[in-house]
Amino acid sequence: MTTYIIRRLFWLIPVIIVVGGITFILMHAAPGGPWDRDLSTRQVDANTQKRLNEQFGLDKPLWRQFTTYMVGDVNSKGEWQWGLIGGNLGPSYRVRGMDVQNILFQPPEDMPFWKSRFGYSLRLGFLALSLAIVIGIPLGAISALKQNSLVDYVSLFVATGGISVPNFVIAIFLIIIFASWLHFIPVVPKTWEDPRVWVLPAAVLGFGTLAYTTRLTRSSMLEVMRQDYVRTARAKGLTERSVVTIHMIKNALIPVVTILGPALAGLVTGSFIIETMFGFPGMGRAYVQAIGQRDYSMIMGTTLIYAILVALANLSVDFVYVLLDPRIRLNE
């Protein structure tokens, strides 16, 4: 098990190198970017250009710039400076005097970490995931236990809608209904201190996961219900309640739990559209703003962080699976 975890963690290294490499090459290929050497398209004179290049290390050969970004290098003052592996994502090209990691992870002064942009996104992601779990699992379980009942139809409706309607479309519908027409909430809240304004973005963000959880719980329950050990449990005279809670739900949740890791990663990374629509002060909106401003270092840094989050989440599935289901042995 330990060797398996270590091997899987090592597999992250080539993934990060390749993702970083592709991002790096594409960002360099972009015309009009800070790396553009064609002076006629730039607004600064040759001297300033040279100074800027030295400051950002753009006068070095390409491979060196890449290793500087990924691992680190000696800076102009002769000191060693870490790159990505040391948590340094380099200076933002648009926000003067700020490093990318500061923009993303540093909370405003005297504020706790969860007030940072990443913290906001993480909280929204967790809230959305909690909604999906708290509603999705009972809904799925009940609809499996009471097939063709009203609950079953509601769950079918939720599952079909959540899976087949993209969440930004749902966001548009809800914003127009609740903000424009009914005036329940402001279209773009001025402050995010009020917990009420979190409900709508979290619900929209979590709806897809909710649908998926419901569907998965239902099909998983249906399968478990037919198992021999459930019949045995009934045969030995256990109450229906303990058969359902101890024998059925516990086993039916195994496939559901395993999707929660990637689901959270999907919620954190996939939230940029929702964050933009609701004016949410999270990492996703910073990313979209960076796209609009063509802040290349910011785009690159955020992409890498997202990629690492997704890779870690996918990794977590395998571990959780092994921990939960003793029947599965990893023989890789």
Place this chain on the structure above:
Amino acid sequence: MAVETATTPGGQIADLGKQAKSRSLMSESMQRLFRNKAAVMGMFIIAVFTFVAIFAPFISPHDPLQFNSGKDFLPPAWVEKAQNGKSGDPNFLLGTDTLGRDVLSRVIYGARVSMVVGLIPTTIILIVGTLIGMIAGYAGGRTDNYLMRLTDVIYAFPDLLFFIIVMIALRDTVLGNALNGLFLLFIALAIVNWVGVARLVRGQTLSLKQKEFIEASRSIGVKASRIMSRHLLPNTLSVLIVSAAFTIPNLIIAEAILGYLGLGLRPATDSSSFFVTSWGSLLLEGQSAINAQPWMLLAPSICIALVVMAFTFLGDGLRDALDPRMRGTQ
């Protein structure tokens, strides 16, 4: 949806079934597909949107690029008096945008991009994915190992982020300007998505390879390329069809998101171009007018939802029809 009613599609197919003396696997699957009401509805919606996309110039009431001066920001025709004091004009059913362009006509033209985005990259994805998956699965050994590591790495790249990066980096190049930016979009969508198909096809090939009929063909000296095209491909076809039906809505959603970020199709300004605007771009345009003219957002959103839902229903139906054992899973 739950109540069984005798609708015409089921009836027609039953007649067809009577005429045919022996039914092939395919026709039996089609029969199952047409009995699935959600799938039939999906096909109907897809057919309607395809028709709209092709015949957009004849259907749309106005030129989607024509500025109607003095008629900007009109609410939909049924609104008596909107917040901005203007009232609906029956000539402009869904109202007009900031420049006085007819919203309905623009939405109609937007169907073109979404339908093409569903079609072309999916074709590329299926061809590349099948080829690589089949070679990896059939050759095995080192080839398989290398190809699968490649797919693992691409799989690890969050796809939407990859589209965004490609579009940002190459948008202002020659490649990015081709077809109003659609060409680049197709390539970006195809590069990421072939991986899923390749994995599927590899899995199928691996299990088919063990079957007697493949072994028999190999033992009588049939060439590998012929085994792949004549034996492996037909047997993976049903998997391919289902995965195509599920890929299309993802691509349509991706295009809409990119359009919303201003990274999709470049909205055309001269009327000679075939692709005038996309639903994603319309969302971007409508976003600032969410209070004054919500239909600029609602109309494309409803269209996106309908098309995506239609393809999902069709995909579900195809999966159940082609492989009844899969029914109810996922």
